Amino acid sequence: MNQLDKALSFKNLHQGLQPFVMPNPWDAGTARVLAGMGFKALATTSAGLAFALGRKDAENALSRDEILRNAHDIVDASDLPVSADLENGFGDTPDAVAETIRMAVAIGLVGGSIEDATGRQESPIYDFDHAVERIAAAAEVVRSLPFPFMLTARAENFLNGRFDLDDTIRRLQAFEAAGADVLFAPGLPDAEAIRLVCASVSKPVSVVMGLKGTTYSVSQLGDLGVHRISLGSSLSRAAWGAFMRAAQEVQTTGTFAFSDQAIPFDIVNGMMIKN
Structure with a gap:
């Protein structure tokens, strides 16, 4: 599929009656395995990449060029739509965020998150x-594109010790008004918080599963109003565990x-083809 076809497919996935699962490969090989297993879209993981490179998952552990190079490898590994973890846009200013979105589009991505x-x-x-x-600067770039790029805006309060659900919802609502296509608040404490977030915005809500203690099923998350489920670094950590x-x-x-x-060997070897 070309980038337009991937973009349209990715957008349509967000409009289903049940949430779709978007797993997170950390290299071309894991991307090909996941594509071969029948998943419909993929997302990158900065933590998974950092671990594969022998680094901690920490601020500035990976450069923008390294993350985009890895994302490009994952895009090229299959015909699935790919969304990237673009961290905070690799700069404080709106202009820096806008440039990161332009660079993401140029390597074939059809979605990306800004925290x-x-x-x-x-x-x-x-x-x-x-x-x-x-987020408004990122959305301005997205609106200029000839295809739908799913811009995800992330409110990071709960991952940074700020357990303020009201402020989190206020931010997500403002990000939606600024042009974000998907809203995401990782680390929400329970099902009721997820339900409240989903009810407080009109755009699709993404959640991350695979964290310790989060045992909601796809159908349970659908009942809460979730549209998209990613796995973050959990597949990478499962592989490290084995x-x-x-x-x-x-x-x-x-x-x-x-x-x-x-x-x-033959099964893994046989999956190393582009799907």
């Missing part, structure tokens, strides 16, 4: 007006029973 977290411990969240201006358990078995017992649970 209102600064990455600075002393002031972790952008002031309200400035946060809205940044890797470490296998290595620990070898190290501690000198046995190799882990190989009984490993995916056969």
Whole structure:
């Protein structure tokens, strides 16, 4: 599919009666496996990429060029629409955010998220007006495109120790008014908070699953009003868990029973084709 076809497909996924799951590969290989398994769209994960590169998931651990290069590899790995974790847009100013969106479009992405977290411990969240201006700048770029690019605006309060649901909803509503296509507040504490967020905006709401203690099913999230579900770094961490358990078995017992649970070579090898 070309970029227009991918963009239209991605937009349509947000209009379904049930939420769709958008898993997060961290390289071309994992993207091809997920595409081959039948998922309809993919998203990048900055944490998954950082771990694969031997770095912590922290502010400035990855450059914009590194994240976009990885996103480009994932775009090229399959014919699925891809949305990218674009962090805070790699700059404080609205102009920096706008440039990041333009660069994301140029590599074939059809969606991307911009967060209102600064990455600075002393002031972790952008002031309200400035946060809205940044989303408005991104939306202005999106509106100029010849295809629908799904701009996701993220309110990061709950991931930064600011457990203020009212302010989170106020921000999401303002981001919607500024032109965001999808709203996202990672770290919401419970089902009632998710329900309230979904009821407070008219654009699709995305949530992240795979965090410890979050056990809602796709159908349960649909009942709460959710349209999209991503998996963040959880698939990456699941892979790391299997890797470490296998290595620990070898190290501690000198046995190799882990190989009984490993995916056969021929299956993995056969999935390394573009779907």
